[in-house]
Amino acid sequence: MDWLAADLPFEGTARFVGMFTRRDVATAGEHMPASEALRLLEAQGFGPVLVLNEAGVVMGAAYRDRLEAAAGQADVGTAMRFGVSTVRPSEDAAALVHRMGDRGITRVVVTRSDGTLIGLFFAADVNLCCPSAGARRGHDAVARFRIDFVEGRGFGQLAARPGAVGGRAGMRTRSTVSAGWESMVIVPPWRSTTMRCAMSRPRPVPLPTSLVV
């Protein structure tokens, strides 16, 4: 029995993936016309479309480019990618964000242990808030920062609105872009719980549509 992996409620200070998972994702059966799935994707505003069987188990994912390329009334099943990687809702959110940053991915499918869908986890959805900066700058803070320690190794993530630039000199960062915040994952080893956020005001920068699928 795995209570947390089943996406059941808990109490405590932990920050699990399930807490940040978007539940309102576009889904389809494998026999749905690709054109209909594409319409769902556009209506939802983010994706991919997750292809489920009758039991709600994730069979694959259909991305915009494949759906657009699918001919006429082709089924989603012919356009979907099989065998998507999934995570459990009971994973530590910060640790997952860190791994995603390492691999350059911005989202991952969240399922229960039996493969049934919970939703999509976007690294940028994690509340990456530096308490002091947040208190000083309020909700419109240019940058947010959070540090977590996992198995004795610390790492943090600096997030800024799209267009913001900056970071701390001497710190290796990795940049990813999502629909909300631009994130730079700080690569361990990490020895301190404090850092200075040096982010500039964001300029309006259109998001690459290929990353907003």
Place this chain on the structure above:
Amino acid sequence: MPTEIGRDELRTLTEQGAQLVEVLPAGDYDWAHLPGAVNHPLKELDARAGQLDRSRPVIVYCHDWY
């Protein structure tokens, strides 16, 4: 006698008034625990058992069980 139960039975029993006890250390309990659970770390269980209501079932779990 202890009886092994699953998630559904746990929910049913707690709704009926069973007491839920996590026996992991306090730090683990603070990090995450089942809703409504109290913390009686295993090393302190003997000393704290008297705090439990003998008239109601007691569900005990540790890490393997959630």
